[in-house]
Amino acid sequence: GAVVSQHPSWVICKSGTSVKIECRSLDFQATTMFWYRQFPKQSLMLMATSNEGSKATYEQGVEKDKFLINHASLTLSTLTVTSAHPEDSSFYICSAGGLHNQPQHFGDGTRLSIL
Amino acid sequence: GESVGLHLPTLSVQEGDNSIINCAYSNSASDYFIWYKQESGKGPQFIIDIRSNMDKRQGQRVTVLLNKTVKHLSLQIAATQPGDSAVYFCAENSSGGTSYGKLTFGQGTILTVHP
Numbered sequence: 001g002a003v004v005s006q007h008p009s010w011v012i013c014k015s016g017t018s019v020k021i022e023c024r025s026l027d028f029q030a031t032t033m034f035w036y037r038q039f040p041k042q043s044l045m046l047m048a049t050s051n052e053g054s055k056a057t058y059e060q061g062v063e064k065d066k067f068l069i070n071h072a073s074l075t076l077s078t079l080t081v082t083s084a085h086p087e088d089s090s091f092y093i094c095s096a097g098g099l100h101n102q103p104q105h106f107g108d109g110t111r112l113s114i115l
Numbered sequence: 116g117e118s119v120g121l122h123l124p125t126l127s128v129q130e131g132d133n134s135i136i137n138c139a140y141s142n143s144a145s146d147y148f149i150w151y152k153q154e155s156g157k158g159p160q161f162i163i164d165i166r167s168n169m170d171k172r173q174g175q176r177v178t179v180l181l182n183k184t185v186k187h188l189s190l191q192i193a194a195t196q197p198g199d200s201a202v203y204f205c206a207e208n209s210s211g212g213t214s215y216g217k218l219t220f221g222q223g224t225i226l227t228v229h230p
Binding site: 004006032034042043044045046049093095097098099100101102103104105106107108109111 | 146147149151156157158159160161164166204208216217218219220221222223
């Protein structure tokens with residue numbers, strides 16, 4: 001089945017630093033990937049849709065200058081949390097696929113902790 | 116806005132029993148629905164999906180029922196096992212019937228299976 005790899009799985013860093021998270025589709029090409037955020041005991045909230053070769057589409061309330069998305073190839077999308085602060089601490093999950101009424105396949109998430 | 120919600124946030128069952136997890140959705144334009152299983156610290160794992168032109172679909176030990184009249188979705192797990200313990204999310208294609216792939220997730224149900 002479709003495999004999505006996410007790296008790193010866990011990041012701890014100081015407030016003010018920027019953190020990059022990678023999302024790769026390992027056995028298929030993905031023109032569209034999705035980035036979600038999940039707080040403890042809550043559901044997944046879509047942050048943005050990453051489009052290969054073009055700008056990402058952000059959901060309402062998500063700061064595009066805070067969460068930079070790059071989708072430079074058909075198998076890789078990156079999310080950079082710029083100048084991270086403790087309130088950015090969360091579980092970030094990416095997915096790929098989902099077009100034409102097919103299921104999205106998810107990575108195993110990145111636990112981000114900002115001190 | 117549109118949302119997908121769950122009636123029961125927690126469900127405890129004995130090993131071997133059948134489990135039923137419910138989900139209510141509000142977007143009448145949704146035409147594709149998915150159930151995901153999320154184990155602690157991992158990303159959602161695809162279980163089963165159903166399109167709006169169907170009212171029932173079966174997989175291995177799982178069945179999804181769709182009632183479009185009352186906008187209700189359910190997941191039935193037969194002979195529940197301890198390994199089924201996880202959080203279960205329903206998700207709907209909230210792209211207004213397009214093939215875009217954007218999903219809206221329900222709040223989640225915590226399933227606990229006791230040996």
